[in-house]
Amino acid sequence: MKHEPQNVAVLNAPASGGRWAAGEDPVKRQQILEGAKRVFMKMGFDAASMNDVTREAGVSKGTLYVYFANKEDLFSAMMDSERAHFVANIRTVLADDADMATSLYDCGMVFVTHITSDKTMNAMRTIIGVRERMPSLCQGFFKGPENLRTVLRDFLQRQAALGRVEIEDFDMAARQFLEMAGGGYFKLRLFGDLETPPSKEEIDYVVRGALRVFVKAYGTEQKCPD
Structure with a gap:
């Protein structure tokens, strides 16, 4: 049965109907x-x-x-919020009813643009700086119950069910696409070898290359987007 969406204001209202x-x-x-x-x-x-x-x-x-409760609690909540927002954006990009190759291309563009941004670089350096004191925070941020890799893995599983790809190890396939799409930019940015984010044209070039290899390896009949 299809449920009608509820009004957002009602969902976000205090349970008591008064003040929070x-x-x-x-x-x-x-x-x-x-x-x-x-x-x-x-x-x-x-x-x-x-x-x-x-x-x-x-x-x-x-x-x-x-x-x-304290600064550690606040920092952890902030990082969880940032991760959740990014994962939600990726989930939107990887729509089930869209062309698979186009969805993967859009995912790659969003992914690389995000991980090479000044905001992400600052966040990563901050996390690395507290790793010794807050190891669970760092592990949770990168692994988490849901992250970019798990969302992409689930997308590939759905695509396989539709006959669009043939994949034995979905987790590995998701990792392979992300590594290829990343093009090494993340490490170059993190360690200062690349002072500014790569241009959109550079990211497009690398992501399209990654997509060609991925579709060649796993696709059944998909073509890369023009």
């Missing part, structure tokens, strides 16, 4: 996370303080601690 209980307002929580992101990306984890976040987010210290 302390620490439960999603708009206020997002306001804090956005402020924290600006602070952490600018100052790094160690230099940033909860006071810096209160000023940037425009909330009181009391409000901040209602939502997040």
Whole structure:
């Protein structure tokens, strides 16, 4: 049975129908996370303080601690939010009813543009800086229950069910496509060998090359997008 979508305002309303209980307002929580992101990306984890976040987010210290117990909790929540947003974008790109090769191309473009951006580079360097003290955060960010690789793997499994690809190891195939599409840009950016993100034309060239190899290896009748 098909269910009609509910009104977003109703879904996001307080259960009581009145004011949000302390620490439960999603708009206020997002306001804090956005402020924290600006602070952490600018100052790094160690230099940033909860006071810096209160000023940037425009909330009181009391409000901040209602939502997040400490700086580690806030940082972890911020990274989870960023990952979830990126994964949601990739899931949208990998639509079931779209042409497979076009979907993979769009996925590659979004992926490489994201991982080579200044914002992602700052985030990765911040995470690396706290790895010794917060190993579970780093492991969760890269592995997580759902990430780019798992979304791509699930997409490929659905495509195989439709007869569009023949793949024995879906996890490996997803990794192969991402490695080829990445073109080594991530490491070059992370370690400073490439000071600015590659151009859209450069990314397009590498992603199309990765797609040609991938479709040649696994596709049954797909053609690469023009």
